[in-house]
Amino acid sequence: MRSKVLDRIIKNTPKDVEIFVDLYADLVVRINQLLKENNISKKELAEKMDKKPSEISKWLCGEHNFTLRSLAKLAAELGEPLLEVPKRRPHATFISGYNRSVHTFVVYKKIEPVNNPKVIEWQQANEINTLNNVG
Amino acid sequence: MSTFALEIWDDQGTLCTFYTVRKYTGIDAINAESETDKFFIRFADSGDFEDEIHLLARLITENIGNKYGATDDFFTRFENKAHALPPKPGSKVEEIKEFGLDFPLRLFCYRISESIVILFNGGIKNGQTAQESDLSMQFYEAQLFASKIEEALKDEMIKVSKDGRQLLNYDDSTEIIL
Numbered sequence: 001m002r003s004k005v006l007d008r009i010i011k012n013t014p015k016d017v018e019i020f021v022d023l024y025a026d027l028v029v030r031i032n033q034l035l036k037e038n039n040i041s042k043k044e045l046a047e048k049m050d051k052k053p054s055e056i057s058k059w060l061c062g063e064h065n066f067t068l069r070s071l072a073k074l075a076a077e078l079g080e081p082l083l084e085v086p087k088r089r090p091h092a093t094f095i096s097g098y099n100r101s102v103h104t105f106v107v108y109k110k111i112e113p114v115n116n117p118k119v120i121e122w123q124q125a126n127e128i129n130t131l132n133n134v135g
Numbered sequence: 136m137s138t139f140a141l142e143i144w145d146d147q148g149t150l151c152t153f154y155t156v157r158k159y160t161g162i163d164a165i166n167a168e169s170e171t172d173k174f175f176i177r178f179a180d181s182g183d184f185e186d187e188i189h190l191l192a193r194l195i196t197e198n199i200g201n202k203y204g205a206t207d208d209f210f211t212r213f214e215n216k217a218h219a220l221p222p223k224p225g226s227k228v229e230e231i232k233e234f235g236l237d238f239p240l241r242l243f244c245y246r247i248s249e250s251i252v253i254l255f256n257g258g259i260k261n262g263q264t265a266q267e268s269d270l271s272m273q274f275y276e277a278q279l280f281a282s283k284i285e286e287a288l289k290d291e292m293i294k295v296s297k298d299g300r301q302l303l304n305y306d307d308s309t310e311i312i313l
Contacts, residue, residue, distance in 0.1 A: 001143045001145070001146050001147075002144075002145045002146075002147050003144050003145060003155070003169065003171070003172055003175075005168075005172040005175050005176055005179075006144065006145055006171075006172075006175065006192060006196070008179075009175055009179055009188060009189065009192045010192055010193070010196060012189070013189040013192060013193055014189065017186065017189045017190060017193060018193050018197070020190070021190050021193040021194050021197070021198060022193070022197065022198065022202075024194075025194060025198035025199075025202065025203065025208075025209075028208050028209070028222065029203055029206070029208050032207075032208050
């Protein structure tokens with residue numbers, strides 16, 4: 001069941017707005033998780049980011065714009081990536097319509113268990129004659 | 136305070152069901168629109184807040200409803216007994232201003248669990264506090280709705296279903312009127 005009003009709004013939502021909100025929510029949850037996992041308080045985080053007291057206050061009350069650099073600083077302090085950019089495998093177009101692409105295959109091979117494995121037992125050498133190997 | 140019904144507003148997400156309230160205006164006379172629909176219609180059709188309405192709708196349906204559930208991450212604006220959406224950025228995401236400190240709209244709600252949230256009405260936050268803003272009426276109504284729901288849960292007049300996704304009367308019926 002969904003309200004008809006909500007349904008209309010969802011259907012008219014631009015794609016860029018959807019992407020922005022999803023990224024926003026992912027970041028909120030991710031940063032909270034990392035702070036909790038690493039047991040870092042807000043004050044510690046601000047201090048770790050090497051800010052002056054005035055800067056820390058600004059940092060804490062949100063007077064900064066959302067920048068890639070600040071996200072990178074946060075990621076560095078938290079020790080984990082916050083944003084990941086998808087990467088494509090190398091792909092090049094060849095002459096005459098041929099193209100080259102790199103694929104990864106996984107091969108599964110069934111290995112039968114060995115009934116009588118050859119075991120080399122360890123034997124302790126009581127005496128070591130260092131001249132044995134002298135030719 | 137007038138009587139109101141609790142009805143499902145959106146339960147299509149895999150993690151959270153959203154309820155809304157529909158006010159009774161007299162004996163057996165019920166409002167044509169739920170309180171949450173009133174909020175979305177008012178701002179979606181105004182032209183000035185179309186983007187904000189899309190942002191809120193996406194946050195509610197996809198991120199809270201489908202991806203994370205109603206976790207603490209999204210309920211950081213305490214409005215006495217109720218909450219307000221969107222969440223404020225706080226120190227952890229202080230850089231995300233567009234969808235935090237500067238967001239002009241507030242939608243009041245009451246979170247029962249990570250799987251059930253009741254959405255009310257809201258408005259434009261243009262004062263220091265909700266009480267000083269144009270949405271003061273909706274703020275007071277949200278407090279009354281939240282108190283009555285809280286009381287009904289405490290008195291076991293209503294309960295959460297076994298799967299955690301639905302509100303039921305004490306006799307397992309689903310038409311909830313408070």
